[in-house]
Amino acid sequence: MVNGMLAAGKTLVAESGEKVKVAEIFGSGGQGEVYRVTTPQGDRALKWYYPQLADARQRQILEGLIARGWSDDRFLWPTAIVLDPEGKEAGFGYLMDVRPARFQDLPALFRRDPSVSAATMRTLVTVALHTVEAYRSLHSRGIAYRDINWGNIFFDPHTGDVLVCDNDNAVVEGESAAVAGTMDFMAPELVRRDKGAQPGTQTDLHSLAVLLFLLLMNDHPFNGAQALEIRCMDEAAKRRLYGTDPVFIYDPADARNRPVPGEQPTVVATWGALPQILRDLFVRTFTEGVRTPVKRVRESQWCVALSQVLDAITQCGSCGKQNLTQPEGAAPDCWKCGRTLLLPPRLELVTGTGTLRTRRGIRLAPHARVYAHHLVEYPDRHDFRAVVGEVTEHPQNRGRFGLTNHTKDVWTARKDDGTVRDVEPGRTIALRAGLLLEFGGGAEAEVRD
Structure with missing residues (x-):
């Protein structure tokens, strides 16, 4: 039986000489297909590139990542390049660990999938904190991820643990790669294709902030009234919304793109319940940081703020709902029942x-x-x-x-x-x-x- 590009039962070989047998396909994406494979060390995952993307530069990137031998358990890191010894299958792929079943994708939150029903407000803040720490770890080694988006982060809805996937496009700062990012998450200077603008750790900071906003606010930071006026969200519309005229929905100096209350009640309510310490960071990164990239919020600043908010979460004594509170701030009203919290x-x-x-x-x-x-x-x-x-x-x-x-x-x-x-x-x-x-x-x- 043929599953995608590779047939079940086909034997491939890792560059180390290890034999790899294809079991079944897990899924496919923009760059290739992912399979479960069996090896002498047990089941692994194999990403096999589409032939047109299996070029010399991608192989060079993989070789560099594998040579680092990074064993951080928050990343499904490439461990070996895999080839077809018979030469019938063009191109190559790479091995990585299988994603444990406890990890769910972030879009499941927005689909309200039953698989993530256990996630609480505390869990989401923990996910945000762990996500920032994971990318900080990557950046501290001089590596830019280049394509931070909600499809590359998986989380455990019970613990808030995270797992970063699709690490094969991460490169040493300053080097080139085939992927520049996902437009909804890309820094405006990349969307506009400004002269000299290149994906790197500085543009990663914008993408990370977009991801955090989506996680905590359930909406995109630039999708307000202006987005709702767009009849066809094609590439040109996205380029204007995220690149040539990006306006933060809560920009204190520009109200053109405010959320529409009747159409976007969730983001209005969640922003109202967000502690000021996090509001300030979002405002800074999506206003000053949009105009001047070096002013974007750093990972260390996100870590401090998220950790403080996590330690200040308070359960309402009346309705039992968890509330985010301002560290050292006055008691707010519960977002659910409206009664003042007892801190x-x-x-x-x-x-x-x-x-x-x-x-x-x-x-x-x-x-x-x-x-x-x-x-x-x-x-x-x-x-x-x-x-x-x-x-x-x-x-x-x-x-x-x-x-x-x-x-x-x-x-x-x-x-x-x-x-x-x-x-x-x-x-x-x-x-x-x-x-x-x-x-x-x-x-x-x-x-x-």
Whole structure:
């Protein structure tokens, strides 16, 4: 039986000499087809290029990526080039790991697919944070992705973990590749084809911001009133909307492209519920950043803001819905029922040494957790499996909460009356305003109302 370009059962060979047998086709895209294949090491995925795209430059890019041997588990990285030893199939492909079934595509969110029904507001912010961290990791190695869009990111709706696919177009900054991006996500200077404009980490920052906006706002940052007036969304219309006249739907100085309330109620409501710290970053990157690319929001700035918002998520006591709140801000009204939220106490954390210490806050709602990344000044990666402490309810006195030590280290607690006690592993300290905690390594915290 023939599946696409490759027949089931056909034997191919990796450049290392490893035999690869085609099982079935997974799907197809703009550059080629993806198959499940069997190898001596188990099942893998094979991307096989359409013949017209299997050129010398693409092979050179693949060889460079494979030579790096990058083992970051957030990326389905190319591991070996595959050829047809008989020469009957023109071109080549490459091997990568199979995408685990727990990862779903981002468009499933907008389709309201049952496969992502478990995703909460906390999950979506976690997905946003992990996505930024993944691309920051790539950029820190001098590699530009060049085609950030919602089709290349997969996520776990239960944990917020992400997986970046289609990494075969990532190149070292400054080098050329066949793919320049997807127009809806491309930086305006690329859409306009400005002289000297090339895809790179700077244009990736615009694409990343578009992806974050879609993820959190359920709409495109330039699709407002002007987009609704377009009768045929052809290439010329997109070029105008995203390139020659891109207007952010919430540009404070230009109201031409505001969302139409009766036609776009979701983006109006979600923008109203978005914390100011994130609004400011979106406004900056889609106004100043559109005109002056070097002013685009950096990955580190997104990481700080998203992490702070994640730690400030508050569940409404009336309707139970999760709300994004402004870190250190006043209590907003619930986006669902309209009642004013009752904000839990905050754990004010201070990390690092010297005069420039990092401060952050965590809302101490029931089951809130302190993670290892909270105790580091500038974590490279937020790991939500490394639990340091958790807010737990007293088993006999309902309504009284404490922080349970989930580490192997002893904490030092100083109460507001000046008494000091150790909090040993597995033990809990009652949470009261004024309580001071020392976690070790220069990390300290105070409970505040």
